[in-house]
Every structure is written in structure tokens, then in C-alpha cells.
Amino acid sequence: MPKTVPDLREFIEGVRERNPGQEEFVQAVEDVARDIIPFVADNSRYHEAEILRRIAEPDRIVSFRVCWEDDKRNVRVERGWRVQNNNAVGPYKGGLRFSGSVTESVLKFLAFEQTFKNSLTGLPMGGAKGGSNFNPKGKSDREVMRFCQSFMSELYRHIGPDTDVPAGDIGVGAREIGYMFGQYKKLTGRWEGVLTGKASEYGGSNLRTEATGYGVVYFLREMLEAADEELDGKSAVISGSGNVALHAAEKLIAEGAKVLTLSDSDGFIHDPDGLDEEKLEWVKGLKLERRGRISEYCEQFSGADYHEGKAPWGVGCDIALPCATQNELDKQAAKNLIGNQVKAVVEGANMPSTTEASDAFREAGILFGPAKAANAGGVAVSGLEMSQNSGRVSWERDKLDGMLTELMQDIHRKCVEDGRNDEGAIDYVRGANIAGFRKVADAMLAFGVV
């Protein structure tokens, strides 16, 4: 007898019961299931093989103790994880996050999302995520080094260039990747492409640092073009001031848009004149090198205001790019943006909009680019870094920028193909979910029940 199609509510209740207290994970699964369950209803081979249920159960989760000694000789104990969600289409791939807010639920949602995102790139990469509740803020360079070495002393046995290739995420940049790569090499005696986001001196790819932020803007450009709009002259509100936010800002400025805001976990700055290249260079030094706070912008440049403890979503703009962290943009923030006539909202961070916020944008007919499509440029260039490492080659920046542009255009095309509704409007969330799911699902069907 053919199996009946699962009911969304029952499916989600099952996920909730099996993952108690893991709200972020349940949210990410529900956001996907809402599109996939109706889709599998018309594709019996997928629901008979329980494909969605299987993708929503990580292949494995490794959790381990990380001990390190701080500068005052105190012994510190943190927890590390690697969530290997799915390797149907390629080796596990996804970043490492070091932040006090990391929990198993957060890493499970990120690994689940990564599975669809990596599939959308068209490159052979499965989905994973990892990290630790270690908070690098305020730690000395030596403390970060000792932590990274201890973290890798366990992680190294679970990863490898053909099994699982971690990279950076919040709190993990070139410095941390350097320390972890050094420790992996020391432990295994092998120089191999086991991490991406490396510095150029030891196998890093040109453009990897810029790729997520640039890719967000390339995706936005495609969305605007499909709606007969252009970037030039548009005003933009950005949250965050890390790698993604600052490189998205850089590309927006180059494309003739006016960037009005940036933020960090303490508050946001609003510069009504807009940031120019010079101001942005200063912020890059502040945030990426000196590790300062965004409030210092107002001491440096007159005319800007600082809003402590607030997010920038009340500032009027044509374009909003949430590039900080998950669930940073809620229903009220969405209402403010819609009331201020925002035209497009494109996610640079992973799952920055709550479900209610993303529903509000879609109902109001606002162009909404979900993270798994819009911010895939970072992991896509990581995939190209893996290819360069195994081919023992290094490609020029211009070549990689051309490849990144084409990859983002291709992801946009896939979202349009699977996301166009009967009235001709494009639902990018649905398009990204279905296109990302299909490739993984077909690979899993080919393997049988394993």
C-alpha cells in the first residue's frame, strides 16, 4: 500500500519530540518542511523513502571536551562539536563557530541548512557545522592559539580532505584557521586541504574572504534585475560588521548604493551621508584587525549617530541585509521595514529572519532572498579552494570572481525555476528549498536505504 504523505504538523511534532529544547533546529527544519512536504506529495518516491526525515537526522554528532590554560594559568573547560549532517553529494563541508551562544541546537540547525546550501552551489559538498561555546572576545592571541590547538587535538580524527572539510564562521577567521591548520599538520604529518579559508601563503584561495559578502550582492543584483530594478542609487541598511557585512558593504558601495548602517552586538551606527570606501577601510581595520567596537565609528566620523542596544531595522531604506546572526530580525522589525517601503531583504547571515518575519516579507510581496541561496558564495569559493588544493594550483582573483558571479547567477536561476508560482511571482524561499532538496534526495535514492 502506498504510504500517505506526512502531515506538516505531525512531522514537526515528531522533530520536536526527538530534539527536545532544540528550538533553532526545529525552526530550520520547519522552514524547509513547509515547502518540501507539499513537494514530496507529488513525488511519491521521495516520501516513500522518508528522505526529509532522514536529512533531518544528522549522520552523526561528535561532542568533546576542550581543555586549555588561560594567561593567568587557570584551567578552562569548554565543549566542542562537529555535526556531520549529510554527505550524499560530497564530503561534509561547513564552518566552525566559536561563540558563547553556540549550543548543539544552533550547530544542528546550521549543519541542516548547510546541506541545502551546499547542494544549491552545484559543487560536490555535503553539509556539516561545528564549533564551541568558547568566546574569543577579549582573549589574547596566545589564549586563542592554545584553545585552537586543543580543539584540533580532538577534531583531527574526525575530518580529512575526502571526509569532512571545516572552515570559518562567526569567531573563526584566518587567525583561528591558521592555528588549527598548524595543529592538524603537526598531528598528522600531512599538508592537505583539510580546512578552507586558509591564508594565501599556505593554500588559501584568492577571494575566499570577500566571497560571502560579494556573493550576497551578486544574488541581490540578480533579484533586482528580475524585477526590473537596479542597485545604483539604492539605500541599504546592513546589520553586523564582520566579514560578511563589510564585504557586502564594499560591493554595494562599488555598485553605487548608499550604505547607511552597520552594527555589532552592542548597537548600531547610522551615517546618513553613507559610508564611502575610505570610511569602510577604517571600519575593516577596527573590526577585523583591532577587534574594536562599532561605536568608535562616531568618534572618528562626524555626522553619524550611535544607537546603543538597538538593531538598525527602523532606519528607512530600499534594501536590508541582515548579516549578523540567527533570529536577529523579528516580526516587529519586518513590519518597520515594510512600513518604510523596503524593496528587497537579502540574508547574509544564516537564518537571521524569524519565521514570522520571513512570512511577513513574503506576504507583503517584498523580494526576499533566503540565506541558503544568498550567502552560498562563501562556501562555493571554499569548494573552489578544495579543487585548487587537490589540483596543486592557485587561480587568479579575476578568474575566481567570474566563477563566483556565475555560481550566484546559477543559484538564482535554480530558485526562479522551482520558486515561480502560478501568478508568475518568485518565491525564493520555496525555490531554494526545493532545488537544494532535489539533488540530495536523488543521490540518497540512488544509495538505497543506508
Ligand code: GLU
Ligand atoms: N560558514 C560559512 C557558511 O555559513 C562557510 C562555510 C565553508 O566555507 O565551509 O556557509
